[in-house]
Amino acid sequence: MRLDHEFTVPAPIGEVWQAVVDPERVAPCMPGATLTKVEGDRFSGTVKVKLGPISLLYKGNGEFLEKDEKAHKVTIKASGKDSRGAGTAAATVTLTLTEADGGTHGTVATDLAITGKPAQFGRGLISEVGGKILDTFAGCLSGKLAPAEAAAPVAEPAAEPVPDRAGPAAEPTATAEPVAKPQPAVKPAPTTAEINTEPKAKPAADRPALHSVPAPPETEAIDLLDYAGQSVLKRLAPVLIAVAAVAGLVAIVRALRK
Amino acid sequence: MIPAPFDYVRPSTVDEAVQALAAAGEDAKVLAGGQSLLPVLRMRLAAPTTLVDLGRVAELRGVREDGDTLVIGAMTTHYDVQRDALVAEHAALLKGATDTVADPQIRHRGTLGGAIAHADPAGDLLAPVLALDASLVVAGPSGRRTVPAADFFRDLFTTALAPDELLVEIRIPKHTGWRAHYEKFNRVTQAWSMVAVAVTVRTEAGVIEEARVALTNMGSTPVRASGVESALVGVQASADSIAAAASHAAEGTNPPVDGNADVEYRRHLAKVLTGRAIAAAAGA
Numbered sequence: 001m002r003l004d005h006e007f008t009v010p011a012p013i014g015e016v017w018q019a020v021v022d023p024e025r026v027a028p029c030m031p032g033a034t035l036t037k038v039e040g041d042r043f044s045g046t047v048k049v050k051l052g053p054i055s056l057l058y059k060g061n062g063e064f065l066e067k068d069e070k071a072h073k074v075t076i077k078a079s080g081k082d083s084r085g086a087g088t089a090a091a092t093v094t095l096t097l098t099e100a101d102g103g104t105h106g107t108v109a110t111d112l113a114i115t116g117k118p119a120q121f122g123r124g125l126i127s128e129v130g131g132k133i134l135d136t137f138a139g140c141l142s143g144k145l146a147p148a149e150a151a152a153p154v155a156e157p158a159a160e161p162v163p164d165r166a167g168p169a170a171e172p173t174a175t176a177e178p179v180a181k182p183q184p185a186v187k188p189a190p191t192t193a194e195i196n197t198e199p200k201a202k203p204a205a206d207r208p209a210l211h212s213v214p215a216p217p218e219t220e221a222i223d224l225l226d227y228a229g230q231s232v233l234k235r236l237a238p239v240l241i242a243v244a245a246v247a248g249l250v251a252i253v254r255a256l257r258k
Numbered sequence: 259m260i261p262a263p264f265d266y267v268r269p270s271t272v273d274e275a276v277q278a279l280a281a282a283g284e285d286a287k288v289l290a291g292g293q294s295l296l297p298v299l300r301m302r303l304a305a306p307t308t309l310v311d312l313g314r315v316a317e318l319r320g321v322r323e324d325g326d327t328l329v330i331g332a333m334t335t336h337y338d339v340q341r342d343a344l345v346a347e348h349a350a351l352l353k354g355a356t357d358t359v360a361d362p363q364i365r366h367r368g369t370l371g372g373a374i375a376h377a378d379p380a381g382d383l384l385a386p387v388l389a390l391d392a393s394l395v396v397a398g399p400s401g402r403r404t405v406p407a408a409d410f411f412r413d414l415f416t417t418a419l420a421p422d423e424l425l426v427e428i429r430i431p432k433h434t435g436w437r438a439h440y441e442k443f444n445r446v447t448q449a450w451s452m453v454a455v456a457v458t459v460r461t462e463a464g465v466i467e468e469a470r471v472a473l474t475n476m477g478s479t480p481v482r483a484s485g486v487e488s489a490l491v492g493v494q495a496s497a498d499s500i501a502a503a504a505s506h507a508a509e510g511t512n513p514p515v516d517g518n519a520d521v522e523y524r525r526h527l528a529k530v531l532t533g534r535a536i537a538a539a540a541g542a
Binding site: 052 | 287294295299303376377378414416
């Protein structure tokens, strides 16, 4: 089954991309999700989901199939399983950012395959709950981008409004491309599970420059930079899978009462 | 399947229940009639640390009058609501909807408060509670507070209840003499509503003086159909006037999509069912 969601963040596409690939900034925006392991393009994560009577600890893993910074498009494939054996699901998630009027438009296409009992549920609840999660995510991201943007006007490239918002992969101008963060040649895989879970309540002044090369980060952040890239999607995929599972379980809950 | 292990507490008063809930922490769960929670536990879709069973809290059962208000204890079963003379007289809409809930076995175990706290948007008792402008009394560590039904249902399975709070009473302003009808559409008698419409009206000499209309499963919470309500006031109930009012039923709704129905079909159902419910309630 195919699910489509959209969100809009009122910030330039370069900033959004940069933010999206900076797990430290966006991690707190994804509720309940934690990366437990990252090895190259493969990753594992857990998602704790609470919805009404249902409370699940969902474990997912997956790999990252494509990252196209020019097209601002990332594709990952992930599968997951409830830790208590309630169901399994697999998903391919594609996130595409395009420039929109005064901001950035994100589309998330999820191709979902579900086996077992959850297969009986409809797409309505999944789509609805997935949409709510993305709304939360986008709202949180907007909140994080706004102060950073104000604090780093120098790094801001000349905003060039691109009217073609229909283009699936609007090619950003070269100046709109953010300065890439230096990637360490060697990428030791971080294994700590806590890296993304603690609240990041730093004021904007602490993190002034979105586009400039960051100051030497704390030890935690070094690990994060190692896999800066698709962490958000890596987190998003388990979330979507968990959402799908929960929606299925809701259907089961109802089915059991019939 | 067998549920994951949990601690079990069976208090006999509301105060004890509130204390037990507070002591058990945020992974505790309140057990009312268990008609939704127990399947969840047996499927291991949840593993609460503690269950606080309200089954022996006698003060939470029963229906009484308090001036112009009907007070229903949260642990009153659907069966008892159906059979209660006060409910029939002062909240006919709630009785009509309760009659359609699931099957007799579930109605003997399931409770009004449990259904409201569970807040499944396809559940049949949320729309009547909303339409009747009920107030929900909630008990927690800092005492009791009252939440209007319009503010209680926040989202899918989500209410204004905090994890350490219990729903204790449903207070419904008496709608004495109001006629009512709950029109439910589903494919199997005991199933959840695909869409349903709760209507209650006060008529005088064939003219609708006041109307309350709410929809089941047309969004992530029950929805008040205020467009229909205002179109009904002051109107002589007739096929034309009912059709005109019912045409507003889907306004502002955001119905779910599932294997049974898509958005357009649900909106269509809402209009048709609203027309039928008004006709049944207003006697046109």
